[in-house]
Amino acid sequence: MPLLAVRDLAVSISRLRPLDGISFDLDKGEILGVVGESGSGKSLTAMAIMGLLPLIGGRVTGGTLHFDGIDLAGLGENEYRRLRGRRIALITQNPMTSLDPILRVGEQIDQVSRMHLGFSDSQAKKHSIELMQQLRVPEAATVHGQYPHQLSGGMKQRIVIAMALAADPELIIADEPTTALDVTIQAQIIQIMVDLVRDRGLALILITHDMSVVAQACDRVVVLYAGRVAESNRVGPIFASPRHPYTRDLIGCISRPGQVRGSLKGIRGNVPGVLDYPPGCRFNPRCDLAQMVCAEKPPEMEVDGASMVACHFSEGAR
Amino acid sequence: MRHAGTLVKVLRTTQGGVSAAFLIAVILCAVLASWIAPYAYDIQNLSAANQEPSWIHWLGTDEFGRDLLSRIIYGARTSLTVGVVSIGISVLVGTSLGAAAGYFGGTFDRAVTAVVDLTWSFPEILIALIFIAIIGPGLHSTAIAISIAYLAQFTRLTRSQIMALKTETYVEATINLGATHGHVLFRHLIPNALTPILVAAMLATGDAIILEATLGFFGLGAQPPTPSWGAMMSSGTATIFIAPWIIIFPGLAIALTVIAINLFGDEVIEALDIRARLRDS
Numbered sequence: 001m002p003l004l005a006v007r008d009l010a011v012s013i014s015r016l017r018p019l020d021g022i023s024f025d026l027d028k029g030e031i032l033g034v035v036g037e038s039g040s041g042k043s044l045t046a047m048a049i050m051g052l053l054p055l056i057g058g059r060v061t062g063g064t065l066h067f068d069g070i071d072l073a074g075l076g077e078n079e080y081r082r083l084r085g086r087r088i089a090l091i092t093q094n095p096m097t098s099l100d101p102i103l104r105v106g107e108q109i110d111q112v113s114r115m116h117l118g119f120s121d122s123q124a125k126k127h128s129i130e131l132m133q134q135l136r137v138p139e140a141a142t143v144h145g146q147y148p149h150q151l152s153g154g155m156k157q158r159i160v161i162a163m164a165l166a167a168d169p170e171l172i173i174a175d176e177p178t179t180a181l182d183v184t185i186q187a188q189i190i191q192i193m194v195d196l197v198r199d200r201g202l203a204l205i206l207i208t209h210d211m212s213v214v215a216q217a218c219d220r221v222v223v224l225y226a227g228r229v230a231e232s233n234r235v236g237p238i239f240a241s242p243r244h245p246y247t248r249d250l251i252g253c254i255s256r257p258g259q260v261r262g263s264l265k266g267i268r269g270n271v272p273g274v275l276d277y278p279p280g281c282r283f284n285p286r287c288d289l290a291q292m293v294c295a296e297k298p299p300e301m302e303v304d305g306a307s308m309v310a311c312h313f314s315e316g317a318r
Numbered sequence: 319m320r321h322a323g324t325l326v327k328v329l330r331t332t333q334g335g336v337s338a339a340f341l342i343a344v345i346l347c348a349v350l351a352s353w354i355a356p357y358a359y360d361i362q363n364l365s366a367a368n369q370e371p372s373w374i375h376w377l378g379t380d381e382f383g384r385d386l387l388s389r390i391i392y393g394a395r396t397s398l399t400v401g402v403v404s405i406g407i408s409v410l411v412g413t414s415l416g417a418a419a420g421y422f423g424g425t426f427d428r429a430v431t432a433v434v435d436l437t438w439s440f441p442e443i444l445i446a447l448i449f450i451a452i453i454g455p456g457l458h459s460t461a462i463a464i465s466i467a468y469l470a471q472f473t474r475l476t477r478s479q480i481m482a483l484k485t486e487t488y489v490e491a492t493i494n495l496g497a498t499h500g501h502v503l504f505r506h507l508i509p510n511a512l513t514p515i516l517v518a519a520m521l522a523t524g525d526a527i528i529l530e531a532t533l534g535f536f537g538l539g540a541q542p543p544t545p546s547w548g549a550m551m552s553s554g555t556a557t558i559f560i561a562p563w564i565i566i567f568p569g570l571a572i573a574l575t576v577i578a579i580n581l582f583g584d585e586v587i588e589a590l591d592i593r594a595r596l597r598d599s
Contacts, residue, residue: 050494085495092494097487100506111505112495163495 010062033218106144412472420480479511524579
């Protein structure tokens with residue numbers, strides 16, 4: 001049984017339906033990349049798993065979410081709160097603003113283990129410093145007593161990760177954890193997270209819009225477009241033979257060494273807002289392969305082993 | 319202490335330094351009144367009534383021959399105590415109400431906001447007078463009436479601070495990690511909102527001293543013989559042409575104290591750079 005099983009998840013915010021038909025599985029020790037442009041529903045998926053939709057006035061209106069056999073949709077707020085941070089932790093997008101400016105960073109990590117594991121002050125501090133050392137924070141004991149404004153962005157992100165790990169969760173959802181960081185730090189932070197998953201047998205959902213991050217870190221990928229799954233597969237095959245035109249375009253956005261100047265290609269147009277989802281395949285207005293049928297009929301999800309794709313003209317079906 | 323640097327910065331400015339020195343002097347008068355006052359505040363000597371300032375009575379005597387300097391020194395005790403206690407109650411209750419309203423929203427927030435807006439539309443003195451009319455005059459009721467009069471200000475300020483802060487990423491981040499409402503409120507929101515609240519409290523203390531003096535002037539505050547600057551001014555009105563010092567010196571004490579509080583508060587606002595946060599309440 002997978003640790004996290006998401007089936008046909010649909011999310012509504014008042015009368016809008018920004019997400020529907022999202023399905024994926026995640027096992028322990030696995031890293032799942034959730035990829036898509038801004039507005040494709042990545043963060044909303046994360047919030048749905050964390051039970052945070054009520055904060056933005058949304059709710060799950062279809063499908064099921066199972067975490068370690070627990071039906072997440074049936075949890076009350078209090079039960080959910082005990083799960084958050086303790087068994088499922090969310091790392092938010094911006095480390096610069098994810099720390100309370102007037103509390104020492106160590107205290108902010110300590111709080112989590114005190115709250116969930118019932119640690120005493122000194123136990124929590126010891127635990128936090130060990131964690132910071134594992135995250136390669138230099139002079140962890142000193143940093144433990146510093147304020148956020150005294151730390152660099154990369155260091156703050158490590159603190160944020162340490163907060164997420166402080167209560168030993170089994171599933172971590174990292175929502176664009178490196179977007180706000182320097183390129184040089186990004187690779188380091190991703191590597192730290194990959195190592196953590198491997199060492200501790202955690203499961204990680206890495207939300208990103210950067211296919212190169214996926215290539216570096218993930219085992220499996222779900223490509224979201226406009227609130228639906230476009231394609232999902234293991235990392236190897238998806239890069240070797242992408243079946244959905246959107247996946248191919250995303251991969252085309254990665255720069256390669258030795259690339260001819262000016263040949264890096266973007267995807268024309270923008271992700272439609274939830275009010276202007278086009279009929280048929282939602283990618284059809286931007287797709288180079290679009291035919292009449294694409295604008296008329298939403299494509300069925302073709303499932304073939306680990307590979308899932310929703311396209312009328314999917315390539316390389318095995 | 320994260321504000322120690324700010325305090326040093328304020329004290330280094332002329333305005334901040336001078337006003338702080340004056341305020342410390344007033345506070346010392348209030349605390350040490352029984353040791354530094356040359357006479358007891360209630361010893362009458364009708365044969366020495368309405369005397370002008372002299373070496374025996376530096377600031378002269380009032381209509382009962384009581385030493386004015388001693389009464390002003392003791393009066394500092396009344397004014398400061400009422401000011402600090404009433405604003406203290408106001409801050410405590412107002413912050414709790416405002417924090418709960420701003421954080422939880424909903425019906426409770428609408429109810430609190432309605433009451434606050436209602437009282438906000440009356441001048442503080444009117445609210446204080448209404449409550450004294452209900453609970454009767456005296457020092458305790460003055461303090462309670464003043465604290466009620468300033469309740470709206472602190473509730474509004476806290477509510478707006480909390481509403482702004484609760485959308486901060488670090489607040490969401492702690493909720494994401496399973497923090498309870500209490501934890502979010504007391505560990506993150508209120509501490510972050512506290513600086514402008516404390517500065518507003520300091521400035522309001524000055525206003526509260528004036529309000530206490532005003533109520534005292536109308537005979538609704540401290541009852542004789544307890545010295546209160548406002549009541550002393552009131553008794554001086556009768557003799558304003560033959561013994562003007564009786565009304566002038568308590569008036570000066572009120573004016574200088576309140577000016578010093580305001581000047582000091584201005585410097586603190588400048589040093590903390592929070593003028594905008596205070597205004598948007």
